[in-house]
Amino acid sequence: MKILVCISKAPDTTAKISFTDGDTKFNEAGVQFIINPYDEWYALVRGLELKEANNGTVTTISVGGPDYDPIIRKALAIGADAAVRIDAQPTDSYQVASEIANYAKDNGYDMVLCGKETIDYNGSQVGGMIAELMDLPYVSLAVKLEVNGTIATIERDVQGGTEVVEVSGAFVLSASKGMAEQRIPNMRGIMQARTKPLTVVPASGSSAMTEVVSYELPPAKTACKMVDAEDMDELISLLHNEAKVI
Amino acid sequence: MSVLVFADSNNGAIAKSAQEAIHYGSKIGETTVITYGDVDDSALAALGSYGASKVLINKTITEFDGQKLSKLVRAAAESVEVIVFAMDFSGKSISSRVAAGLNAGMVSGALSLPDTSNGFIIKKAVFSGKAFANCKINSAKKVIALMPNSIQVETSDAMATVEEFSADMGDSTLSVKEFKAKGGGGVLLTDADLVVSAGRGLKGPENWGMIEELANEMGAATACSRPVADIGWRPHHEHVGQTGVAVRPNLYIAVGISGAIQHLAGVNGSKVMVVINTDAEAPFFKAADYGIVGDAFEVVPKLIEAYKKFNAANN
Numbered sequence: 001m002k003i004l005v006c007i008s009k010a011p012d013t014t015a016k017i018s019f020t021d022g023d024t025k026f027n028e029a030g031v032q033f034i035i036n037p038y039d040e041w042y043a044l045v046r047g048l049e050l051k052e053a054n055n056g057t058v059t060t061i062s063v064g065g066p067d068y069d070p071i072i073r074k075a076l077a078i079g080a081d082a083a084v085r086i087d088a089q090p091t092d093s094y095q096v097a098s099e100i101a102n103y104a105k106d107n108g109y110d111m112v113l114c115g116k117e118t119i120d121y122n123g124s125q126v127g128g129m130i131a132e133l134m135d136l137p138y139v140s141l142a143v144k145l146e147v148n149g150t151i152a153t154i155e156r157d158v159q160g161g162t163e164v165v166e167v168s169g170a171f172v173l174s175a176s177k178g179m180a181e182q183r184i185p186n187m188r189g190i191m192q193a194r195t196k197p198l199t200v201v202p203a204s205g206s207s208a209m210t211e212v213v214s215y216e217l218p219p220a221k222t223a224c225k226m227v228d229a230e231d232m233d234e235l236i237s238l239l240h241n242e243a244k245v246i
Numbered sequence: 247m248s249v250l251v252f253a254d255s256n257n258g259a260i261a262k263s264a265q266e267a268i269h270y271g272s273k274i275g276e277t278t279v280i281t282y283g284d285v286d287d288s289a290l291a292a293l294g295s296y297g298a299s300k301v302l303i304n305k306t307i308t309e310f311d312g313q314k315l316s317k318l319v320r321a322a323a324e325s326v327e328v329i330v331f332a333m334d335f336s337g338k339s340i341s342s343r344v345a346a347g348l349n350a351g352m353v354s355g356a357l358s359l360p361d362t363s364n365g366f367i368i369k370k371a372v373f374s375g376k377a378f379a380n381c382k383i384n385s386a387k388k389v390i391a392l393m394p395n396s397i398q399v400e401t402s403d404a405m406a407t408v409e410e411f412s413a414d415m416g417d418s419t420l421s422v423k424e425f426k427a428k429g430g431g432g433v434l435l436t437d438a439d440l441v442v443s444a445g446r447g448l449k450g451p452e453n454w455g456m457i458e459e460l461a462n463e464m465g466a467a468t469a470c471s472r473p474v475a476d477i478g479w480r481p482h483h484e485h486v487g488q489t490g491v492a493v494r495p496n497l498y499i500a501v502g503i504s505g506a507i508q509h510l511a512g513v514n515g516s517k518v519m520v521v522i523n524t525d526a527e528a529p530f531f532k533a534a535d536y537g538i539v540g541d542a543f544e545v546v547p548k549l550i551e552a553y554k555k556f557n558a559a560n561n
Contacts, residue, residue: 013488013508017376037489097346116338119374119488119511123354124333124391128312128342137313137420140339143482153423157483158310158335159256160434164424171420174338177475177490178482209351209385213367216378218514224521224531229540232552235520238536240556243518245497246440246464 001056001147003047004109005080006100006126008090009064009071010036010119019215026120026215035071038115040078041182042175046145047113048079049180054147056110057081061103063088063096069198076193077185083196088203091211093121097129098206105134109170111152116141116174124174131172139165143178247275248326251298252319252344254310254336255283262437263332263394265296270392271330272297273359280322280411282307282315287408294406296399302411309422310336314415316343321413323348323387328360333391334436341391350387357396360388374488374511394436395494395515428483435484438467441495441516443486445471445509447502447523447542451479456546457501463553469493471503487512502542505530522546 011017012032020027035044047058060075060083062068072083086099104112112134117124124140131138143162144155152167157176185193227235239246249271253264260281271277278300279293290301304318319340323329329344331337333354345352357378358369365382368390372379435441442461448454454468461468468484475485486493488508494515501522503509510533513519521534522545531537538545 011373013374013511017373019377041489092351093342094346094351097342121372121379122370122374122492123342123352124338125342125345125352125354128338128340129346132316132343132346137418138339138343139420140312141335155426158425159254159261161425161427163310163422164426165420165422167420169419177485209349210353210381210383212379213382214380215372216369216380218377221533222535224534224537226537226539229538229545230548232545232548233555235536235538235549236552236556239497239518239520240560243497243535245518246553246556 001050001054002107002109003051003056003058004104004112005039005044005047005058005060006112006114007039007044007060007062007072007075008036008115008118009033009062009068013037013119017217023215024213033071035074036115036118038117038175040075042177042179043113043115044075044078044080045180045183046175048183050145050147059084061086061100063090063099063203065089072198073193074185076196076198077189078183079189081196083198085198085200086203087200092208093123093125094129094210095206095208097126098133099203100126101130101133102204102206103201104130111170112136112172114172114174116176127172127174134172136170136172137167138172139167140174141176142173143176145173145179247328249275249277249328249330250319250323250326251277251279251330252337252340253279253281253293254332254334255281255285258285258289260285260289260293261332261334263334263337266394266397266399267330267332267392268293268296268298269399270359270397271328274328278302278322278326279406280319282318284308290408291405294404295401298406301406301408303408304411304413306412307415310339311418311420311422312339312343313418313420316340316347317415318411318413319344320347322411327387329387329389331389331391333393337391341389345389348387348389349385350389351383351385352389352391353381353383354391355393356390357393360390371515375492375514376511393494428481433465433467435467435469435486435491435493438493439496440464440466441469441493441497442466442499442501443469443471443503444474444501444542445503446473453543454480456550460546460550460553463550463557471509500530501546503530504528505533
């Protein structure tokens, strides 16, 4: 079983968000970067569980520069067997998906696993685009994945519940919360990660179709109005007459 | 500009997020809707009230098959410039497929209409709601996935024309086996105008009765913080925050949630936030519009009574 897991770099969830160069660039100063949580906690760990149960391999793939290497080493420390980094600056979902699809289509993976979205651009696009470009089925927002031979049984979030789908043959999936439990790399894993292969491949030259022209921060909140805990009629009145939300 | 909007149906009704997408599309240009399944022609014609001029329906697709549906939408999108989806469960499933298939640039989580004064620029939330990006689409065809609850829908008396639509959708290697409804029914969290949410301050899952009662009275959806979902007091699908669901209701009431930055990331699209917490120093108060320092077990029952009184007087 050959499993490909897409890994993206994202600012730590507690990072302070600010911008530079006339609000056109994310300010990376002092920001700690991590593996995008959905990619790590759910897609990667479920991939590792399946590999362990089925005697397979997990390869991670990322589109990024050398600044990606620390988070890729972490994925190897958690348990991936090998890593591929496509050497290009990621600019939009289409470019990233095309680069990954171009690499993956000749390598016979049984499944391509992604997180449901990155926590920086919140696009939720790359998985579906890879599926389209590789002409494979795509199961979005998956919370459960079981594989039996060539049949995968996947449970995914839908309006008002979950849906169980069966896929035969290769597929692309985006993983959501519930798929697996986070794994903390141990010392042995960290040592082994140093010698595992991290292959850097040149980009195929896919170009982006969108660009960010500027960023904005939300306007500062006005001060919180305190209401007496004994006087909930006052709160209801404020919500009705002042905020007009009920 | 000609616009195509994909509208998902749910038990024969067009989803609220899809109504928003139709209305959004109609503000951009002449709007055609593409949908599928078992929906009454009268309900389809009524989509004219949201701004659709024409509705295309494929009745041969009866279940949500992303492979077939994305081919259907692509076929319908042949001569249009802008394709709009709601960024809900179904939109997330097929919109990016359609975009890649059409060689179209895509913006998801759109919060504004496109500004066409200098290209085609759309505002979207980034960094899990902590900032916004103005994204420019440079391709000829453009795909937009609209964030639910981000525009106000206005309706008219207009009716749309309805046509059956078919396309070569090929075979699918995917089949839907079963639908499992979430327990409790109630209001869908991502659609909800009002959300009542609670956290560890409630001390145990047995204490959620009052939260559910308040939500029921108000017609609100229930939600929770991450620790509460992680320890199994509440189901994962109720987890609101950076790594859970992001919500944008008109009113978000947080009970016993301290307001960690990861939680705020999932709720800061809310129009008004009310925070109830015993700790006056809880960071959530800095983000809130209205705050109550007090014990949830005393405040919430009072709030339920006050709301009942208000409701009786106003309805």
